[in-house]
Amino acid sequence: MGVPAFFRWLSRKYPSIIVHCLEEKAKEYNGFKIPVDTSKPNPNEVEFDNLYLDMNGIIHPCTHPEDKPAPKNEDEMMVAIFEYIDRLFNIVRPRRVLYMAIDGVAPRAKMNQQRSRRFRASKEGAELTEEKSKMREEVIQRGGYLPPEEIKERFDSNCITPGTEFMDNLAKCLRYYIADRLTNDPGWHNITVFLSDASVPGEGEHKIMDFIRRQRAQPNHDPNTHHCLCGADADLIMLGLATHEANFTIIREEFKPNKPRPCALCGQMGHEIKDCQGLAREKQGEHDEFADTVPVSEQEFIFIRLAVLREYLEKELTMASLPFPFDFERSVDDWVFMCFFVGNDFLPHLPSLEIREGAIDRLVGIYKDVVHKTGGYLTENGFVNLERVELIMQAVGVAEDNIFKKRKDDDVRPHNKCCLLSTLHRGGLVTSDSLRSDDVDSRGVKRKAEDSDSEPEPEDNVRLWEEGWKQRYYKTKFDVDATDDEFRKKVVQSYVEGLCWVLRYYYQESSIIDFYPDDFAIDLNGKKYAWQGVALLPFVDERRLRAALADVYPDLSPEEVRRNSLGSDVIFVGKSHPLCDFIRELYRAESHEVLIFLYELCHGIQGILNLDEDPILPDKPVESPIPTLRDISSNCAIGIKFKDPQYDDGFVFKAVVLPGAKIPNKVLKPGDWERSNRGPWRPQLGFNPNLMKIPPNPSVYLVGFLHLMLLSGIV
Template sequence: MGVPAFFRWLSQKYKKIIKNLAETYVDEGKGERYMDVDWSEPNPNGVEFDNLYLDMNGIIHPCVHPEDKPAPETEAEMFAAIGEYIDRIVAAVRPRKILFMAIDGVAPRAKMNQQRSRRFKTAREINERNEVEQHIRDEMLAKGLRPPTKKAKAHFDHNVITPGTEFMDHLASYLRDFIHHRINTVPAWKDLRVILSDANVPGEGEHKIMSFVRNQRAQDGYNPNTRHILHGLDADLIMLGLATHEAHFTILREEVTFQSTKCFRCGQEGHRSDDCPGLGRKRKSGDDHGAPPAARPKALQFLHLWVLREYLAAEFASLEGTLPFDFDLEHIVDDFVFMCFFVGNDFLPHLPSLDIREGALDMLTELYKRALPALGGYLTDGPEVNLSRVDVMLAEVGEMEAEIFRRRLRNEDDSKRKRESREAQKLARKQADEARRKVPPKEELARLGKGSTPEVLAANKSAAAALKASMFGSGGGDGDADGADAASAGAAAGGAGGGGRAGAGGD
C-alpha cells in the first residue's frame, strides 16, 4: 500500500519517533561480516526485541537490483546478497524468540490490477529503451562513428520476482538451506523459532506477518509486553503496526534522505565531489581520477510506533471531556489509520483533492477534531466502518475541494511563470555573453586606432553589425545598414580629428 510522502510528513511532524541504530560487525580485511557477530550479547541500542519480522520483498528487490553498486549477475550472487542482508538485520536487531520471514504470495484480487499494469509498464519501458539505444547506434554507424561497445551481460527480468516463477522457487529452496545452516552453525540462532512463509502461501508478505501477530495475540498466555520489530520500507507498515494496538511495536527501515547530495564521482551520499575520498587514490591505469570508495550500506533507523502512539494521544487530547461518549485512544488510532486511506491506498483510488504535500493529513486531522463531538461516535468500530459518519466527514471535505483545486491551479500558474522567467533570464544572459565575445578586445581596438581611416571604418562597421545582429537578430534592413554606416563614419571622423591634433601637438 503506497502512501506518497507519508513517512516524510510523519518524521517531520513527530520528530522523536525516529532513532538511529548502532550496528556491530566483524571486519577481517575481507569486508564487513555480520554472520560472525556474537549477538547473544545485549543489544548495543539499549532495547531488546522478542520477535523480528522480515517483509522479504523489501530485501529481495534491493539485493537483486541495488542502486549504489553493480547488480549481481547470477542467481547464486543474488541469493548470497540476500543472505548477507538477512545476517545484517538479524545481527542488528538480535531477536530472542521468533524470526518470521514472509515472501509475497499471490496478491488479493483488489491489487492484481495495479501489479499487472506496473509490470506491463516495466516491460514496455525496457523494450522502448532498447529500441532507442539501437536507433542511436544505427545513426552513429551511418555517420561513420563507432558506438560504444555493448557490455556482454545477460538481461535479468525483474518481473520474475513474482509468485509461481522458477526464480522464486529457487529462492525458497535457498532460504530453507540458509536457515538450516545458520541454526546448525551460529549459536545465537539455535534458540530462535524461525518461520519461513514462501511465495506458495497466498497473500502479501506484510499481511501474512500481521495475521501471524493477531494469531499470537489470541493465544492463551500471550505476553502483552512482547516487543515486535518489523523490517520494511513500505509506508503502509506504519499503519499496519498501529492497527495491531501492540504496546511495543517498532519499524526497522533504511535511512531515507529527502534531498539527495550524491557525489557525481562515486555515487555515494554524505560528501561533495571535490571532497570525494576516492580523489586521493590513483587508479592502476594512471589517470588522475580517484577510484570510488567501496559502497557502504545505508544506515538503519528505528521508527518507534509506541512513541507515535504517545504523539497521537497528545494530538487528540483536546477531545477528552468534549465528547458525548467515552474517549478511547485505541478507537482514535483506528480512525487515524482509516483517514490515511484517503491520501493513498493500493486497493482503493485516493481522493484527487487530497495530497499530503499540500497538507491533506493536517487538514483531515483538524476536521476530525472539529467534527467528532457531533458525530455521535467514532468512524470505525474494529473492522467495521460507520458509513453514515464517514459521509459527514467526506461532505466537509467536499465543501473544501473547490478552494483546494483553485489554490492548486494558482500554485501551478505561479510555478509556470517563475520557470518562464528563469528561462528568459538565462537566455538574456546567454545573448549578452555572446555579444561581449564578439566585441574586439582592447588591444585590437588600440591597434586599429593607430591604423588608416579606411581600416578603422571597416572595423567599426563590422563590430556594429555583429553587435546588432546578436542583439536584434540578423535580419536588419537598409535603414539599419545606413545607420551603421553613419555611426561608423562619425566614429571615424572623430578618430581622424583626434589623430590630426596629436600630430599637430607633436610638431
C-alpha cells in the same frame, strides 16, 4: 501503501519517531574476519523479542539493485539475500522469533494494482531501450565515443512471482540458510524461525500481521512482546498501529534522495542520457581501467518507533467536551482509516487529497470538528460506520473546488519564480544556488529528469481546476453523464465497499491476448506526471482466464504441478531449543496435526504442527543449493510444518491494548511537539551578498522588491 510521500511527510511532521540504527561491524584479525557475536546485548540499548521480515522488500534490491552492479547470476542473488538478512539480524538481534514472509498469491484487488505496475514498468523499459538506441546512433554520428554495448542476460524481475522456478529455488536456499545459522551462529541458538514462502497465499506483511493477531488472541500471549518489523512500505506503519501492541518498531533503509546514477548510455556520472556527449573516460591509474565508476555506499538503517508516534497522535487526536468518552485506541483506528483516502495498495486516492498539500492534517481537522456531531467514532475493530464517514466526505467535497484551483496556482507560481530568477541571475543579482529551487515542484518534490520543456506532459482532459470538472470527470473516465445519479451512486457504493474491505483486511483478514496490450493509456487521476498515474488496462475476465488455462494444466510436469500447489509455513529450531526434542518425537511417532499449547517450550506461541515431507533433521546433513557455499555436515536444526491457531466462529479481533501491557515511558518533550506543527517544508532561495554593494537606483530597488516578494511566496 501506495503513497511514496507518506513516510517523508510523517518523518517531517513527527521527527522524533526516527532513530538511526547502530550496527556493529565484523572485525579483521591477521587477515581473518571475526563475525559479530549477535548473542551479546544489542548496541542500540533495546532488546527485541520478535523480528519479522517482509521478504519481498529484501528480494528486489538484492536481485536488481539500483545503486550498485547487479549480481552475475542467481547464486550471487541468493548470497546477497543471506547477507542482507544477516545485517538485519545483527542490528535487531531478536531473542524469541524470526519470521520470514514472502509474498504468496495476493488478493484480486492487489493483483490489479500489481498488474498495472508491471505493465507500466515494461512500457517504460521499452521506451528507454528505444531512447538509448536513438541517442547511441546520434552520438556516434557526431564522432563521440561510447563503450560497446554489453550483451548480457537481463534479470526479469517478473519471476519474483508465486509458482516460478526462481521462487521455488529461493525457498530451498532459505531453508539451507536457516539450518546453517541455527547450527553455526550463537545468536540464533534459542530463537524460533518461521518461513512462509511464496506457496502460502497472502502478501508478506499481511501474513506477518495475521500471525501477530492470532498469537495475540491466545491466552498465554505476552502483552509486552517487543516486535520489530522490517519493510519500506508505508502501510507497515498503519499495520503496526492497527495491532495496538504497546511495543512495535519498524526498521527500514534510510531514505537518501538524489543519489547520483550513471548515464544509461556511456556509464559515466554527472549527466543524463539526453545530455550524453560520448566523451571518452579518463584512465584513473595503472590498475583501474576508468575513473568514472558508480559510487557504492552501504545503506544505513533507521528505526521508526511506533510507541513515539502513538505519543504524537495522542496529543493531536485528544478532544475535549465530547458527547461520549474519549478513547485513544479508537481514535488511532480512525486515523488509520482516514489515511486510506490519500492512497493505499488497493484503491486510487481521492484526487482532492494530496499528502504534500496537507491532506492528512486537513482530514484530522475535519474529523475533530465532525466527531462532535457523529455521536461516536468512525470505526470499531475494523468495521466502518458509514453514516459517520459520510459527514467527513461531505466536508471534503465542500473544499474540493478551492483545493483544485489552489493546486493549479501553485503549479504556475514556481514557473514564474524561475523565469524571474533566471533574469536576476543573468544580471548577477542572485547566486546560482538560488536557482536550485527549479529542482523541486510546488510541493517540495524533486522533479524527474524527464520533466523538461522538451517532454510534453500527458494531456489532462478533466482539468480539475476549471468549472465543469465533474461533468468532464465522469465523461472521460466512465463515458457517462454526470447527471446520471444512478451511475454515480453505483460508483460511490463500489468505492465504499472497497474502503470497508481494505479496513477489514488490515484488521481481521493466447486466447486472452486482449488482456495483455502492448500500448495503453495513462490516467493522471489528478496527478501531474505520467509515472504517478494509473495504467488503464482491460480487466481480466476470470472465467475466460480459467478456460484458457484448462488446456495448459494437463501438460504440466509433476514439478510444475507441485510449484502450482498450496504450501505451508515451516517452523525451525536448533538442537538447544526446548521444542527440538518434542518435534523429534513427533517424527519418530509419525504424528500428524498436533495442536500445541506448550507455553514453556516456545515463548507462548501456539499452533498446529504437521510433519514435513522432506524435513531438515538434526544430525542429517543439509546439502547446499549454492555451489560456492559448503554443505552442513553436522546439522543442528529441525523443521516441521506450522499452522496458526484457528479462530472460533464469530471471533472479532479487539483493537485494544491488552491487559498487562506496560506502556513505554514517554519520550517527547514540549519542543518536539512544537516542531511537528511548523507547517510544510519549503525550499529556500539564496541572496548574492554583493547585492548590497550595488549603488541605489530605481531598477535595483525594483529587483530587490521582487526578490522579497519571491521569498514571501507572493509571486
